[in-house]
Structures are given as C-alpha cells and as structure tokens.
Amino acid sequence: MTDTVLDRLLRYVVIDTQSDASSSAQPSTEKQKDLGRVLEKELLALGLTDAHLDEHGNVYATIPANVDKPVPVICFCSHMDTAPDFTGTNVRPQLVRNYQGGDIQLVGDPSRVIRVTEHPDLNDQIGHDIVTTDGTTLLGADDKAGIAEIMTAAAAILADPSIRHGAIKILFTTDEEIGRGADKVDLKKLGAAFGYTMDGGRIGEIEDETFSADGVVIDITGVAMHPGYAKDRMENAIKIAGDIISRLPKELSPETTEGKAGFIHPVGVTGAMESAKLTFIIRDFTEEGLKAKEALLKGIADEVIALYPRSSLTFTVKEQYRNMKVVLDQYPDVVDNLVEAVRRVGLTPERHSIRGGTDGSRLSFMGLPCPNIYTGGHAYHSPLEWVSVQDMEMSVKTIIELVKVWEERTAG
Structure with missing residues (x-):
C-alpha cells in the first residue's frame, strides 16, 4: 500500500x-x-x-x-x-x-x-x-x-x-x-x-x-381546460409558475451577487396545465436576511396567485443548514x-x-x-x-x- x-x-x-x-x-x-x-x-x-x-x-x-x-x-x-x-x-x-x-x-x-x-x-x-x-x-x-x-x-x-x-x-x-x-x-x-x-x-x-440555507417548494394547482374552449376558464399552472419566476429581483440572483450578499435561486421547474412545481434555494449569511428573502418570495407568489382566482398554491420552507x-x-x-x-x-x-x-x-x-x-x-x-x-x-x-x-x- x-x-x-x-x-x-x-x-x-x-x-x-x-x-x-x-x-x-x-x-x-x-x-x-x-x-x-x-x-x-x-x-x-x-x-x-x-x-x-x-x-x-x-x-x-x-x-x-x-x-x-x-x-x-x-x-x-x-x-x-x-x-x-x-x-x-x-x-x-x-x-x-x-x-x-x-x-x-x-x-x-x-x-x-x-x-x-x-x-x-x-x-x-x-x-x-x-x-x-x-x-x-x-x-x-x-x-x-x-x-x-x-x-x-x-x-x-x-x-x-x-x-x-x-x-x-x-x-x-x-x-x-x-x-x-x-x-x-x-x-x-x-x-x-x-x-x-x-x-x-x-x-x-x-x-x-x-451561508445559512433554506429550500422552498411552491406547488401550484391551476385549472386545466381544452384550449379550444378555454376563454375565461383556463388558468394555466405553467404560466403561473413563469409569472412568479419573471418577477424575481435580478439583484437577488446568484449571477449578480458576491461577498456577503445572499440570493433567491430557482433550481427546478416542472409542470403541466393543471399543476406545476417550483423549487428554490434561499441563501444569506444572517437569519434575518434569509427570512426576509423568503418573505419576499412568498409575497411575489401571493401577488401572482391573486390574479388567478380559481387556482391555488402552497409555499413550503425546509431548513437546510445554518x-x-x-x-x-x-x-x-x-x-x-x-x-x-x-x-x-x-x-x-x-x-x-x-x-x-x-x-x-x-x-x-x-x-x-x-x-x-x-x-x-x-x-x-x-x-x-x-x-x-x-x-x-x-x-x-x-x-x-x-x-x-x-x-x-x-x-x-
């Protein structure tokens, strides 16, 4: 040996x-x-x-x-x-x-x-x-x-x-x-x-x-409908997910941060018309910063889902490390x-x-x-x-x- x-x-x-x-x-x-x-x-x-x-x-x-x-x-x-x-x-x-x-x-x-x-x-x-x-x-x-x-x-x-x-x-x-x-x-x-x-x-x-680290999962339930008869009825879960992602602040992404700055980072997107899932990792060096970013993401999700009255979502936070x-x-x-x-x-x-x-x-x-x-x-x-x-x-x-x-x- x-x-x-x-x-x-x-x-x-x-x-x-x-x-x-x-x-x-x-x-x-x-x-x-x-x-x-x-x-x-x-x-x-x-x-x-x-x-x-x-x-x-x-x-x-x-x-x-x-x-x-x-x-x-x-x-x-x-x-x-x-x-x-x-x-x-x-x-x-x-x-x-x-x-x-x-x-x-x-x-x-x-x-x-x-x-x-x-x-x-x-x-x-x-x-x-x-x-x-x-x-x-x-x-x-x-x-x-x-x-x-x-x-x-x-x-x-x-x-x-x-x-x-x-x-x-x-x-x-x-x-x-x-x-x-x-x-x-x-x-x-x-x-x-x-x-x-x-x-x-x-x-x-x-x-x-x-970093202190948490994971977030947003599960979205939309309203599926035949697209030929979807006017005023369909609420596409894929589009709801896309709307949430599009509203993420660019200044809070990994590609724009360094040093002690934390971020909100989407790491997974899956879905169809009736349901979709977004997974995120949230990172910050302080507990306060971590919770503030989670609250910001939750606010974005709530604002978006309010535009789709027959749809719903769940927002789940899982602690990863501190x-x-x-x-x-x-x-x-x-x-x-x-x-x-x-x-x-x-x-x-x-x-x-x-x-x-x-x-x-x-x-x-x-x-x-x-x-x-x-x-x-x-x-x-x-x-x-x-x-x-x-x-x-x-x-x-x-x-x-x-x-x-x-x-x-x-x-x-």
Whole structure:
C-alpha cells in the first residue's frame, strides 16, 4: 500500500462515488461504499482497530492519544461522494509534473483548457506537480483530496511518536454534495469535542463562516381546460409558475451577487396545465436576511396567485443548514488553534466566508463545532478541476501541526 498523498489521491479518484439527490436512501448511491470499504481496509492496515464502515456508508476510526493529560478529542472529516454536476464515471487523472506556467490543455477533450486567465492561482504553482482530469469527467478532489490528506497525516502521526497528541477521530461521510452528509453521523459514537472538515480550496484559507440555507417548494394547482374552449376558464399552472419566476429581483440572483450578499435561486421547474412545481434555494449569511428573502418570495407568489382566482398554491420552507460562525464564535480556541497551525507551516492565515455550506455547517449545529480547512483544490464540480500535489502536502503538514497545537495548549 503506497502512502504518499498523491498515491492516495490517484487511488481514490478512480472510484466512482457520485451522490444522487433523487434517491431517498442513505447513502444515496451504493457505490459510495466502494470507497468506504477501501478506506476501512486502509485504516485497519494502519493499526486503527476500531475502523469500520457503518450501514449508512460513514467511516469511523480513532487514533489513540499518546499523552496522559486530557487533551480535547478532535476530529478530521471529509466526504466521499462527488458532485452530480458533472460525471464522475471513468475518471482518468492526469499529472502535469513540474508545471512551468501557461494554459493546460486536457488530453481527453482538447476543447477543454485550464486557462491561466480564468484560473490565476496557477501563477502560484510554478514547479508544482498538478493533477487534472482528462477533460471528460470531474476529478473528485472535492473531497478526495481531503480524504487523502487525512489518511496521509494519520499514517505520519502513527509512525512518529514524537508528535504528541490527544485522541484523534477520523470521519468520512457520504452525500455531502446533496446536503445530507451529516444526516446519519452518530456523534455519540464519534466521541469528539471539536472537528475540522478538510473540504476547502486555496491553501492558507480558513473558512469559519457559511451561508445559512433554506429550500422552498411552491406547488401550484391551476385549472386545466381544452384550449379550444378555454376563454375565461383556463388558468394555466405553467404560466403561473413563469409569472412568479419573471418577477424575481435580478439583484437577488446568484449571477449578480458576491461577498456577503445572499440570493433567491430557482433550481427546478416542472409542470403541466393543471399543476406545476417550483423549487428554490434561499441563501444569506444572517437569519434575518434569509427570512426576509423568503418573505419576499412568498409575497411575489401571493401577488401572482391573486390574479388567478380559481387556482391555488402552497409555499413550503425546509431548513437546510445554518451559518456555522454562530457556533464557532462560542468556541474561539477551535479557530485560534488552527490559525496557529497555519502559521507554523509557513502560510499566512486568511479567514474566509463560504458562499455555500459544508458538513461543518450541520455538524456545528449538531454539537461538533467544525470549521473548514484548505485541501489545495480548485474549480470543483467541473471537468477543469485541478489540485497541486505540493499544496496537498502542505495540508497534511497543517493537520499534523494542528494536533500538536491542541496538545501543547492543553494544561497538564
């Protein structure tokens, strides 16, 4: 069994683990367990005797403490699934050794090019070894780079008794890409006080804030009628749905917002004359902003349906996740210790907000405060996805320094 972070990444990304939002099962695809079984076997081979894959596809393991004082138990977490946005079947990773600048043309589909103008972080990668796809699939560095980094760090920690640490928990989840990554995690069994997801991007970036997120479903019931005799009788549910969408404020859409600005985003439209369904995701960094956007959407829907007196609609809001900063601010040591670890590996820590969510969002509110650490990956969810081997190695070093910081800062 090879043990470099690159070897691990190349071994993991060829396993198809895409999740499927249309499935109600957990995991949503059984193939996610294919990677889970590989990781279980590798963890057992490292000597972690409690390593196991549960019925939901989650993998758990423990690195025992090698100190006597009661250091808080910390967890490192990554997800095994890849995004449904682009195919993850038959991934053929490509290695560009000693990158010397310029655009990278992908060999499987020459029309796909990782252009420096669109990926300026390439300017920081001169001399690095870069892993890409062949252009026909996504790579899956989101989040198999994180898995490879956790596994490599675990092997290094176990091999070097001079790295003093408390108990360390390892958790690999399923279905994160479809918003269910923490649904079946057993925190009591995990037994950690604090956690870190390895699911970020550019090295040096610490993500301690996420969107708060809700989903909205608008079900519309119209009045179907033969179009030849429809005058003053038909109320077409498709047109009602279209009217609602057309009234959405353009300044509150993903394509016009950035930074801390939230949005209202339609993600699905289905229907016929008699009924239609609209699905939305609502995002904001504050609870107040989230509720204001939902109220605005509800107002638009009510205004439109009032124009169709024989039709009706229902407006259903489902909570998805909340801004983890609300929880993390109550436990400053979690981020402070990470900042120190980042400095120790020679990077400048940069605290960032995620215009999205991670398992850490859900886990934080479930009782496991959990910021996000960089993996070195870029252009996630696309065939242009890439990651630097040297940046992954830096992430491994960060994990190792972080467990040392927790041990050093715990009073004996």
